[in-house]
Amino acid sequence: xxxxILDVKDLKLYYKTLKGYVKAIDGINFDIxxxxxxxxxxxxxxxxxxxxxxxxxxxxxxxxxxxxANLNGKNIMNLKNxxxxxxxxxxxxxxxxxxxxxxxxxxxIKTFISDIVSQxxxxxxxxxxxxxRERLDMVNLNHSVLNNYSIELSGGxxxxxxxxxxxxxxxxxxxCDEVTSALDVSSQRFVANMxxxxxxxxxxxxxxxxxxxxxxxxxxxxxxxxxxxxxIAEIADSDTIVKNPKxxxxxxxxxxxxxxxxxxxxxxxxxxxxxxxxLLNIGxxxxxxxxxxxxxxxxxxQTPVQEEISSGHTLACWNYKKAGSDKNV
Amino acid sequence: MSETIMKIDHLQKDFSIGLMSKxxxxxxxxxxxxxxxxxxISLIGESGSGKTTIGKLILRLLRPSDxxxxxxxxxxxxxxxxxxxxxxxxxxxFQDPFASFNPxxxxxxxxxxxxxNFIESDKNKxxxxxxxxxxxxxxxxxxxxxxxxxxxxxxxxxxxxxRALIMDVDVLVADELISMLDASTRIDVLxxxxxxxxxxxxxxxxxxxxxxxxYYISDTTLIMHRGNLVEKGKTSLIYNNPVxxxxxxxxxxxxxxxxxxxxxxxxxxxxINKKIDDFYKNSDIKKGFIEVEDDHKVLFSL
Ligand SMILES: Nc1ncnc2c1ncn2[C@@H]1O[C@H](COP(=O)(O)OP(=O)(O)OP(=O)(O)O)[C@@H](O)[C@H]1O
Ligand SMILES: Nc1ncnc2c1ncn2[C@@H]1O[C@H](COP(=O)(O)OP(=O)(O)OP(=O)(O)O)[C@@H](O)[C@H]1O
Ligand SMILES: Nc1ncnc2c1ncn2[C@@H]1O[C@H](COP(=O)(O)OP(=O)(O)OP(=O)(O)O)[C@@H](O)[C@H]1O
Ligand code: SF4
Ligand SMILES: [Mg+2]
Ligand SMILES: [Mg+2]
Ligand SMILES: [Mg+2]
Numbered sequence: 131x132x133x134x135i136l137d138v139k140d141l142k143l144y145y146k147t148l149k150g151y152v153k154a155i156d157g158i159n160f161d162i163x164x165x166x167x168x169x170x171x172x173x174x175x176x177x178x179x180x181x182x183x184x185x186x187x188x189x190x191x192x193x194x195x196x197x198x199a200n201l202n203g204k205n206i207m208n209l210k211n212x213x214x215x216x217x218x219x220x221x222x223x224x225x226x227x228x229x230x231x232x233x234x235x236x237x238x239i240k241t242f243i244s245d246i247v248s249q250x251x252x253x254x255x256x257x258x259x260x261x262x263r264e265r266l267d268m269v270n271l272n273h274s275v276l277n278n279y280s281i282e283l284s285g286g287x288x289x290x291x292x293x294x295x296x297x298x299x300x301x302x303x304x305x306c307d308e309v310t311s312a313l314d315v316s317s318q319r320f321v322a323n324m325x326x327x328x329x330x331x332x333x334x335x336x337x338x339x340x341x342x343x344x345x346x347x348x349x350x351x352x353x354x355x356x357x358x359x360x361x362i363a364e365i366a367d368s369d370t371i372v373k374n375p376k377x378x379x380x381x382x383x384x385x386x387x388x389x390x391x392x393x394x395x396x397x398x399x400x401x402x403x404x405x406x407x408x409l410l411n412i413g414x415x416x417x418x419x420x421x422x423x424x425x426x427x428x429x430x431x432q433t434p435v436q437e438e439i440s441s442g443h444t445l446a447c448w449n450y451k452k453a454g455s456d457k458n459v
Numbered sequence: 460m461s462e463t464i465m466k467i468d469h470l471q472k473d474f475s476i477g478l479m480s481k482x483x484x485x486x487x488x489x490x491x492x493x494x495x496x497x498x499x500i501s502l503i504g505e506s507g508s509g510k511t512t513i514g515k516l517i518l519r520l521l522r523p524s525d526x527x528x529x530x531x532x533x534x535x536x537x538x539x540x541x542x543x544x545x546x547x548x549x550x551x552x553f554q555d556p557f558a559s560f561n562p563x564x565x566x567x568x569x570x571x572x573x574x575x576n577f578i579e580s581d582k583n584k585x586x587x588x589x590x591x592x593x594x595x596x597x598x599x600x601x602x603x604x605x606x607x608x609x610x611x612x613x614x615x616x617x618x619x620x621x622r623a624l625i626m627d628v629d630v631l632v633a634d635e636l637i638s639m640l641d642a643s644t645r646i647d648v649l650x651x652x653x654x655x656x657x658x659x660x661x662x663x664x665x666x667x668x669x670x671x672x673x674y675y676i677s678d679t680t681l682i683m684h685r686g687n688l689v690e691k692g693k694t695s696l697i698y699n700n701p702v703x704x705x706x707x708x709x710x711x712x713x714x715x716x717x718x719x720x721x722x723x724x725x726x727x728x729x730x731i732n733k734k735i736d737d738f739y740k741n742s743d744i745k746k747g748f749i750e751v752e753d754d755h756k757v758l759f760s761l
Contacts, residue, residue, distance in 0.1 A: 147609070173641045174613020227612055270727055279476055282484060285506025286728055308612070311638045314505050314668050315712045316726045323725070342613070342641040345714035372716055386643040387716055388671040393695070394653050399675070401643035401650075408601040 134200075135303055135336045136162040136185075141197035141207070143184045150411040154180040156360040157197070159436050160444075162303065162336050167329060169351030169368065170340045171383075173406055176357045178340045179227050182305045186224045187214070201303065219250060223301035227308045227340075230288045233280035240276040243295060265294045268331075269324055286317030293324060302335035304328075309339075310346055322350045344387065348372050353442070356380045359406045359417035362436055365444040376439070376454035377447050378422045416448065424453045464531060464662060465494040465517070465549075465630055471525035472512050486512040488686035489526070492679075494630060497660040499653065501673035501694070503709065504683030505728070510666045511553075513683075514632040517664070518551045530630075547577050551632040552619040560607035566618060567603040570625070577626055591621040594651055596644060613640050620648060627659065634666040645669075649676050670713045674698055682706045684735065688748070692755030702757040704738045705731065 138160050145152035154177040162168045170178050180192065185206070188194055198205045201222060206214060234242055243262065244254035252258065263273050269290040280288060289309055297304060306325060310318040328334045339351055347354050347368065354371040356363045356379065364377040375381045382402045392399060404421035416422070419429040426449060434446040447453060472487040487509040494500060502510050515521045517528060519535065519542065527534050535545065560569060570588050574581055592599045595617040607615060616636055623631050633652070637645045653676055655661050667673050673680060673694070680697040682690040684705045690697060701707045708731055714720070738759075745759040 145609070152609075171641070173644060174616075175611040179611065270729060281474070281476060282482070283507070284728070287507075312506065312635065312668070314503075314508075315670060315709055315714070316731060317506055317728065318668070319712050319714075319720065319726045320728065323720075323722075344642065345716045348716055349714060349720050383641065383643055384716075386646050388642070388646070388669075388675055392675055394650070394676050398650055399646045401645070401647040405596045405598060408598055410601070 133164050134161045135164050135166075135202065137198070137200040137203075139198045139200070141199055142195035143180060143188075144193050144195050145180075146191045146193050147410070151193075151195075152409045153412050154192075154360050154409055155184065156409075156412075157433070158357075158360075158362045160355055160362060160365055162338065164335055165329065166352045167325065167337045167339055167350055169347035169354040170338060170357060171342060171344050171347055171354060172357035172363075173359075174342060175359075175406060175409075177360045178342075178357060179307055181357075182224060182307045182338065182340055183226065185305065186218065186222060187211075219296075219299045220301060222303045222305070223296045223299070224305040225292055225296045225307060225309050229292050229296075229307075229309075230285060230312065233288060233291075235279065235281055237279070238276070239278055239280065239283075239291065242280075243276075246295065247298070261298065262294065265298065265333075268327075268333075269294060284317070285313050286320065289313060289317070289321050290324065293321065293328075297328060297333055300333055303338070304334045304336075305338045305340070307340045308342075310341060311343065318346060319349075322346055326350050344372065344383065356383070360409055360412075361417055361433070362444070362446055363418070364446070367442060370443060376443075376450050377445055378424050378449075378453045379418050381453065381456075382421075416446075424449045424456075461496045461498070463493045464496050466529040467492050467494070467513070467517070467526075468529065469526040470513065470516060470523055470528065472509070472516060472521060473524045485686045487516070487523075490683075490686075490688045491526075492681060492688065492691060494662045494664065496629075497656050497662060498679060499656055499663045499665055499677045500679045500681060501665045501667055501677035502681045502683065503667060503670065503673055504681075505685065505705075506668075507685075508683040509686045510683055511634055514551055514553075514634050514664065514666060517630070517632055518549065519545065520551075543576075547626070548629040549632075550623050550626055550628045550630075551634065552616075552623060552636045553634050560615065560618075562607050564606075565603070566605050566607070566610075569618075570603070570622070573622055573625060587625055588621075591624040592618075594624060595621045596647060597621070613644070616640065617644075617648070620652075624651075624655065628661060631661055631663045632666070633663055635668070637672070638668070645672060652676070670709060682709070685732075687758055687761065689758040690756070692752075696752065696755040700752075700755070702751055702755075704734050708734070 140157050141155055142157055143155035145154055172178055184192055185199055194207045199207050247254050266273055271290055310321055325337055351368050354368050355365040358379050363379045375384055386401050402421055407417050414433050416429040416434050419425040428448050434448050436444050436446045438444050468491055470487055470490045474484045474486055476482050504510055516523055523536055527536050574584055589599045597617055637648055677694050680694045681688055690703045690706045701710055739761055742759040748756055748758050750756050
């Protein structure tokens with residue numbers, strides 16, 4: 131077996147509010163192997179960013195409740211901020227959702243980069259920028275972008291720059307949160323391939339690639355983890371998730387992907403009826419049960435446990451045998 | 460054909476940037492198109508090609524460098540009075556949802572402001588708000604008490620849609636409004652938009668990167684590249700018979716679920732630009748923005 135870079139066990143991360151806890155990550159188990167790209171998909175609000183951000187920095191009101199997130203065998207949930215700071219960028223780095231919009235409009239790119247790395251005690255000297263230039267070459271950006279203002283660059287160029295900056299210290303694990311969502315399809319394809327390229331060239335060790343867009347995940351992720359309302363529904367290799375999903379939510383999600391040949395005026399596609407539950411003070415039970423046509427009594431009483439049904443294929447559903455064999459989703 | 464409610468006429472927007480404003484970006488370059496009542500137009504293109512700028516010009520958040528925008532035959536680029544009346548009928552939803560909300564107000568207060576500013580009567584206010592929220596798949600009880608920072612990106616985008624639903628507008632500029640939603644929610648939101656367009660005659664300028672959804676939802680498709688409108692026409696014509704190399708490349712790169720990408724095709728933006736320049740250079744018979752068939756125009760040279 132390949133070694134695990136990250137091993138998450140029964141992790142719970144809750145937002146503390148005046149009314150109680152928003153249980154955004156509620157007892158999840160998964161791991162990432164060295165050299166692997168793990169895709170995370172799921173409905174908006176299901177906890178994808180909470181998980182990504184929580185692994186980098188626990189910022190109020192987000193609270194660590196219990197469980198483990200072992201990075202190279204060490205539980206980073208227990209680290210003091212100071213210790214964690216030594217890991218950031220080198221061991222674990224993140225490209226946050228909407229990072230592309232964070233470039234300062236009044237600073238040249240070079241100044242912007244200098245300012246960021248100085249904050250992390252790196253000296254932005256010429257030697258440093260030689261490395262930056264080397265990386266710019268790899269992503270097909272002209273060195274002259276360093277003298278541009280961000281508004282002179284297209285979204286695709288900015289996202290490539292963000293990639294370069296977040297990976298300068300060759301992180302072992304890179305978390306990418308919706309990095310392709312705001313890009314046109316060709317830039318999407320370029321940026322997605324870049325992540326794979328960086329992995330192959332060992333610039334990054336492994337990656338977590340968060341997006342709601344399953345068709346992109348299918349292209350670049352080795353395995354896909356589908357989340358629903360703070361829980362994990364299913365984890366499997368990308369072919370299984372797309373072609374042979376077993377969890378009722380994954381099945382419904384896959385079947386609502388747009389077909390390329392349907393127009394609204396001729397035929398109306400449909401989504402999944404209902405809405406995700408409110409995570410505030412939410413209790414036991416399967417969180418998908420209000421929308422699930424396979425739901426039975428037990429689904430309301432007990433939270434389904436994550437179970438490995440075959441090698442590398444994990445599910446959390448009481449009735450997966452019935453649901454999984456049902457072709458008509 | 461149904462009536463034109465908005466006419467975009469040779470619109471131009473240049474930005475000056477850098478110290479002493481030395482450099483110029485032609486963000487929108489000589490763009491013209493009509494918006495008809497009840498029509499859904501998708502605006503698709505490279506990132507940075509000027510889509511958001513067009514939206515902002517229509518919403519009067521920017522002034523054009525040249526050209527005109529007519530709303531019901533009135534030139535809104537010169538007639539700058541009655542901004543409020545205009546905003547009752549023309550509204551926008553923008554790409555970065557976090558920037559669209561006042562972080563200090565809870566969501567219920569934000570909805571109250573809409574009624575105060577844009578809607579004559581408070582009649583059935585609560586009902587209207589609740590209905591709109593349910594339409595976009597959200598639980599009013601949960602959402603209304605939250606501050607914007609307590610919500611996820613996709614939840615905020617749906618709130619923006621609910622806001623537009625309540626306002627009953629003529630033209631909605633929807634800039635990437637579904638970019639953060641998963642497949643099933645996207646379809647619901649689009650079906651909802653389409654049904655409103657049909658029933659109420661609302662027109663939508665739907666800025667998107669998702670070509671499959673653009674095909675699903677829109678009557679007309681506009682393709683932008685580097686500030687230029689490079690192809691426009693009836694959606695089925697554009698998708699079945701793309702002529703401009705940029706459109707062809709876009710349609711070729713739609714991710715097809717279940718089929719792996721060809722690793723040798725790099726889709727380098729720089730290569731694509733070169734191909735387009737060659738196309739302009741070599742199309743010496745046809746010049747400018749020309750009709751290739753009924754309701755289908757293509758840019759053959761700059
Ligand atoms: N500061 C906060 N306080 C309370 N609840 C919060 C806070 N931030 C997020 N939440 C809630 O936590 C849940 C998970 O949010 P998160 O941002 O992780 O979702 P996501 O899966 O990344 O969604 P998206 O795809 O829309 O980005 C949501 O229900 C959200 O409303
Ligand atoms: N791309 C990244 N990869 C890894 N860690 C990061 C990344 N971006 C930020 N961090 C870390 O996350 C922490 C929080 O970043 P953030 O910018 O939110 O800090 P902050 O609390 O606003 O501090 P400051 O006052 O310095 O801006 C920082 O310690 C930083 O080291
Ligand atoms: N305020 C500004 N000052 C200077 N340049 C600007 C300004 N706003 C936009 N631009 C530039 O105008 C061009 C068009 O930008 P715009 O945001 O309209 O593109 P877009 O098609 O919406 O891109 P995306 O798909 O990435 O959202 C870009 O080159 C951009 O950098
Ligand atoms: S546990 Fe029950 S409600 Fe949940 S997905 Fe399975 S069958 Fe449906
Ligand atoms: Mg998110
Ligand atoms: Mg900061
Ligand atoms: Mg834009």
